Amino acid sequence: MPLLKDGKLIEDPWTHIPDxxxxxxxxxxxxxxxxxxxxxxxxxKRKDPVGVRLKSNHTAGDVADDLEHLGVVALxxxxxxxxxxxxxxxxxxERYGYKGEIRAIGDALRDQYLFMQRCGFDALxxxxxxxxxxxxEATNAITVYYQPAADGGKTALQRRHPPAA
Amino acid sequence: xxxYDELDQRLVDERVEQFRDQVTRRIAGEITEDEFxxxxxMNGLYLQLHAYMLRIGIPYGVLSSVQLRKLAxxxxxxxxxxxxxxxxxxxxxxxxxxxxxxxxxxxxxxxQMHAIQTSGNSFRNITADQYAGVxxxxxxxxxxxxEIIRQWSLLHPEFSFLPRKFKIAVTGSPRDRTAxxxxxxxIVIRKNEKGxxxxxxxVGGGMGRTPxxxxxxxxxxxxxxxxxxxxxxxxxYNLMGRRDNKYKARIKILVFELGIEELQKLVEDEWNQIxxxxxxLPQDEIDRISNQFAxxxxxxxxxxxxxxxxxxxxxxxxxxWVNVNVTGHKQPGYAIxxxxxKTLDAPPGDxxxxxMDGIADLAERYSLGETRATHEQNLVFAYVQxxxxxxxxxxxxxxxxATPNVGLxxxxxxxxxxxxxxxxxxxxxxxxxxxxxxxxxxxxxxxIGGLKLKISGCVNACGHHHAGHIGILGVxxxxxxxxxxxxxxSADENASxxxxxxxxxxxxxxxxxxxxxxNTYVDIREEGEAFLDTYRRVGEEPFKERLxxxxxxxxx
Numbered sequence: 001m002p003l004l005k006d007g008k009l010i011e012d013p014w015t016h017i018p019d020x021x022x023x024x025x026x027x028x029x030x031x032x033x034x035x036x037x038x039x040x041x042x043x044x045k046r047k048d049p050v051g052v053r054l055k056s057n058h059t060a061g062d063v064a065d066d067l068e069h070l071g072v073v074a075l076x077x078x079x080x081x082x083x084x085x086x087x088x089x090x091x092x093x094e095r096y097g098y099k100g101e102i103r104a105i106g107d108a109l110r111d112q113y114l115f116m117q118r119c120g121f122d123a124l125x126x127x128x129x130x131x132x133x134x135x136x137e138a139t140n141a142i143t144v145y146y147q148p149a150a151d152g153g154k155t156a157l158q159r160r161h162p163p164a165a
Numbered sequence: 166x167x168x169y170d171e172l173d174q175r176l177v178d179e180r181v182e183q184f185r186d187q188v189t190r191r192i193a194g195e196i197t198e199d200e201f202x203x204x205x206x207m208n209g210l211y212l213q214l215h216a217y218m219l220r221i222g223i224p225y226g227v228l229s230s231v232q233l234r235k236l237a238x239x240x241x242x243x244x245x246x247x248x249x250x251x252x253x254x255x256x257x258x259x260x261x262x263x264x265x266x267x268x269x270x271x272x273x274x275x276x277q278m279h280a281i282q283t284s285g286n287s288f289r290n291i292t293a294d295q296y297a298g299v300x301x302x303x304x305x306x307x308x309x310x311x312e313i314i315r316q317w318s319l320l321h322p323e324f325s326f327l328p329r330k331f332k333i334a335v336t337g338s339p340r341d342r343t344a345x346x347x348x349x350x351x352i353v354i355r356k357n358e359k360g361x362x363x364x365x366x367x368v369g370g371g372m373g374r375t376p377x378x379x380x381x382x383x384x385x386x387x388x389x390x391x392x393x394x395x396x397x398x399x400x401x402y403n404l405m406g407r408r409d410n411k412y413k414a415r416i417k418i419l420v421f422e423l424g425i426e427e428l429q430k431l432v433e434d435e436w437n438q439i440x441x442x443x444x445x446l447p448q449d450e451i452d453r454i455s456n457q458f459a460x461x462x463x464x465x466x467x468x469x470x471x472x473x474x475x476x477x478x479x480x481x482x483x484x485x486w487v488n489v490n491v492t493g494h495k496q497p498g499y500a501i502x503x504x505x506x507k508t509l510d511a512p513p514g515d516x517x518x519x520x521m522d523g524i525a526d527l528a529e530r531y532s533l534g535e536t537r538a539t540h541e542q543n544l545v546f547a548y549v550q551x552x553x554x555x556x557x558x559x560x561x562x563x564x565x566x567a568t569p570n571v572g573l574x575x576x577x578x579x580x581x582x583x584x585x586x587x588x589x590x591x592x593x594x595x596x597x598x599x600x601x602x603x604x605x606x607x608x609x610x611x612x613i614g615g616l617k618l619k620i621s622g623c624v625n626a627c628g629h630h631h632a633g634h635i636g637i638l639g640v641x642x643x644x645x646x647x648x649x650x651x652x653x654x655s656a657d658e659n660a661s662x663x664x665x666x667x668x669x670x671x672x673x674x675x676x677x678x679x680x681x682x683x684n685t686y687v688d689i690r691e692e693g694e695a696f697l698d699t700y701r702r703v704g705e706e707p708f709k710e711r712l713x714x715x716x717x718x719x720x721x
Contacts, residue, residue, distance in 0.1 A: 112325075115323075141179060
């Protein structure tokens with residue numbers, strides 16, 4: 001599956017390892033939360049990086065203490081209408097200071113890309129026919145924000161009342 | 166009123182272009198109806214029983230005459246020449262065409278309006294007191310805070326896909342006119358014991374198939390923390406609100422399942438982490454918005470005020486209208502005028518394009534060019550000089566908008582029902598019309614006094630029947646329309662949920678049943694006692710006995 005990373009379509013360097021499949025000795029892998037918890041020590045010893053997949057009913061707090069070991073936190077959208085991952089992404093960035101990749105997996109509408117970007121997602125697994133142009137257009141469609149969020153974008157309020165120099 | 170600055174305008178303009186592109190892609194077949202549906206819903210465009218329906222947001226119900234004329238123009242040009250005011254102070258158009266929807270939104274943007282989030286599982290139109298800024302006993306103008314929340318809640322990146330829709334109301338008066346306790350979040354402007362103004366925050370009120378009254382989650386919140394507290398509360402709801410069943414997805418169910426204390430604790434924990442961050446409101450932004458709602462330069466009461474008094478004595482129809490539709494104002498020499506949209510000629514809340522133009526003209530002449538929509542589906546002129554009342558009454562009468570029934574039994578809240586709505590079980594508009602005809606005698610209505618009758622065409626309760634002193638709910642019984650009656654509901658500061666009085670009535674019998682209820686009240690009331698007070702004093706029994714003599718006889 002192609003990956004949109006920082007707006008560029010790239011070959012995904014990471015491999016999703018389903019729960020019932022053994023973790024390969026090398027190569028960057030993304031595993032489920034349960035496996036991460038059970039095999040944490042051995043996974044940390046791998047020379048290649050590890051990421052964790054969170055379902056939408058998991059919370060950012062579930063991995064808060066592990067973030068230094070994680071190259072990716074993948075947040076699931078089981079349906080585009082399930083908005084829990086937005087909160088999890090913001091908490092990862094804003095509360096826990098996570099600097100690694102936060103990627104969206106699952107069902108997404110193009111018109112949600114901007115919300116994702118603002119909440120701290122920097123990567124998105126997309127369908128074959130998705131284009132960089134679509135990402136560009138979607139994330140530039142609205143340029144005024146009323147809410148402070150994880151991207152640190154200037155809000156309308158900050159533009160109206162710039163801090164005294 | 167609030168005027169967009171360059172940023173507010175840019176957002177709305179960009180949104181129009183975004184939607185234009187989405188509609189173009191849909192018409193070209195590049196996206197399916199399933200993919201398009203959430204996009205159109207996020208711009209207020211529903212697919213109803215017979216056609217599309219566009220719901221236009223009117224923040225806290227306030228319209229300038231320029232905006233109202235634009236709505237008239239849109240109704241005339243793109244629809245069938247009328248619009249319908251809703252219980253969220255919005256306006257619905259019932260017959261727009263999909264391909265013209267982007268033009269309508271572009272025209273709205275020209276007058277600082279839009280239809281964003283009038284549908285979908287996010288924040289709906291923020292409502293406030295229709296007498297804000299002019300009510301005599303008001304603590305503070307609720308429009309200021311509704312506007313601050315409007316901006317924060319618009320295209321919120323984290324909360325655009327909540328478990329379910331989310332409704333917020335703000336009231337600044339001890340006397341609640343916003344149904345604040347029936348909202349997901351109700352905000353009541355309060356003074357604390359030190360005399361500081363802040364907010365009481367209520368949560369978990371709602372109607373629908375599980376009516377609940379909002380509970381206090383915070384007794385006093387300082388002003389500058391309003392948005393951070395709301396963000397904390399919404400964050401807990403976004404994570405914990407149920408998503409497995411849409412009928413259990415509103416925050417009221419979370420409050421019920423967790424309990425208010427547990428929810429309060431979770432919210433306080435979250436809030437403590439973010440309250441001093443960038444959501445803390447700077448005083449200069451509060452001032453910037455407050456200034457736009459500053460009171461006008463009041464004029465001295467004119468001697469001509471006496472003229473209105475004389476007319477009142479000479480003209481009983483004018484006197485009736487003043488007694489019923491005109492309310493006291495905080496400023497001497499001024500009055501608040503209610504325009505009734507409950508006539509015998511049209512469904513409750515409907516106005517024609519010609520009436521909209523006429524209202525816009527009158528608002529300019531008599532009320533500083535501003536009109537307000539109420540959640541009870543009427544309109545308000547908030548700045549009328551008493552000296553002008555007689556002239557205004559004559560002009561409103563010509564427009565068919567001077568029916569003196571505001572707050573009386575024929576001032577019915579009513580959903581569109583099966584005449585328009587795809588969800589409805591039964592018709593509601595024809596029932597409202599038949600009840601209004603039955604009680605058309607104004608002297609009788611006045612004798613009955615204050616009585617709120619509300620009709621919903623299905624359990625979703627858009628017609629607020631749970632909060633009606635008399636509530637009527639349309640149900641479908643094997644293809645036949647029946648109507649269940651509840652008594653004792655109230656949407657004010659002493660909110661209560663109506664109780665089902667007994668078996669439902671056929672469409673044919675429901676008006677007679679209302680008649681029986683009203684006659685029972687008239688027979689047993691004490692001197693000067695309103696319907697709701699009588700009901701609360703005597704309970705349901707006397708009404709039940711008269712409505713279902715056969716049932717109560719059998720039980721005896």
